[in-house]
Amino acid sequence: MNRLYFNFLIVFAALAVAGCSRKQTPRQQPESVDTIPMLVMQVQKCSRLYTAEYKMHKIITHDDEIRMKGKFLNQDYDVALPMGSRKIAIPIDATVKAYIDLSSFSEKNVRRVGDKIDVTLPDPRIEMTSSRINHGEIRKYVALTRQNFSDKEMAGYEQQGRQAIINDIPQTGIMEMAKESAARVMVPFFVGMGFNEKDITISFRKDFSDNEIKKMIVTASDAERK
Template identity: 55%
Template sequence: MKKVILFLTFAALALGSCSEKKTSADIHKQQDTIPMMIMQIQKCSKLYTAEYHIHKIITHDDIMKLKGSFLSHDFNINLPLGKRKIAIPMDATLKAYIDFGKFSESNIKKSGNKIEIILPDPKVILTSSKIDHKNVKKFVAITRSNFSDEEMTNYEKQGRASIIQSIPYLGIIELARDNAARILIPMCRQMGYKEQDITITFRKEFKINDLPGLLDKTTIGNENTQN
């Protein structure tokens, strides 16, 4: 039986600088500011907008059993002194970013004085994970072998997989949108738009089934792992 207990803390980041130069008075008027806005937003490049530090305890509990049948009756007996238990503390870091490198006019909708910026799809990276070996707790009965390095590696992989599966429940996607808005709204105001006329959104509300497309596959499985 495997149980996973998840404790998480998170800190929102709005890293990277999108250079915001003051525009001329002409731009503040009714001129078309879209090309300049696109250029300024593209300067944001890859904007890291959220970071979560996760502490997870991976537990494993197995019991040696004797199974069989006797006189047409099945039996399943837990053997005494046949237990093994382990609790593995694991720390991991998740980061979310939005890549504005291909931001274009298709990401902007303008209607009168109102403007809507449709953000590129966010990406989430598991940037690091490590086992806290000093605080690993285990019990191994004298009749059982100790946990092998291969088993420990498999438990760590299970822990990373569980963290990735938990992403939709962490709120990191919405946090990425909110922090991107904190960068882009002042930029739009510099170009003459009123804050109440500015909308920052994603192209859709992402669901659990969308998660595979939001993972940065260049790092999944290749993150900075420390054992």
């Protein structure tokens, strides 16, 4: 029987890319970019904009036992043997990051009317960049009559832990956090390009359901295969 207990620590970081900021001298007035192609080119230079990071911790537990079942004097019995149980608790740590891939930004993402600019940013992406078992904190009990947990079993439990973390990611709010952080980074960027803050609107294509978010998540191994 597998039972999953969830326990997580959230760490939020708005990570501005150095290429997405322009320094102005105190008396320098930035000039507004005249053409959409020039604006698009400047945004694309930002490349990958990381906007949120979560540290997640999950404990995978597994216990099994040898049971004796049968019938005696017309009575069914099901008894756990006292020396036939195994139990284990495996802590797994993972890092999940959200980012905006601005290299895909194009003129389709921009609508400009006079001094006003409406920017639709690309969909946030979510990647589990690392996951590992904390071997120093594994707790287990193996009865004398049972074999120890094998490497294959341990690998299976680790996979269960990664999948459980992926299933829980939508409930962390990382998608909304990624959107809000991206907007906070990009508004000053467009101000630095000559637009007034009140004339800038940052939006996204849509809101995603929990199931859609799960399908968007990639792991480090997935990214390496691409």
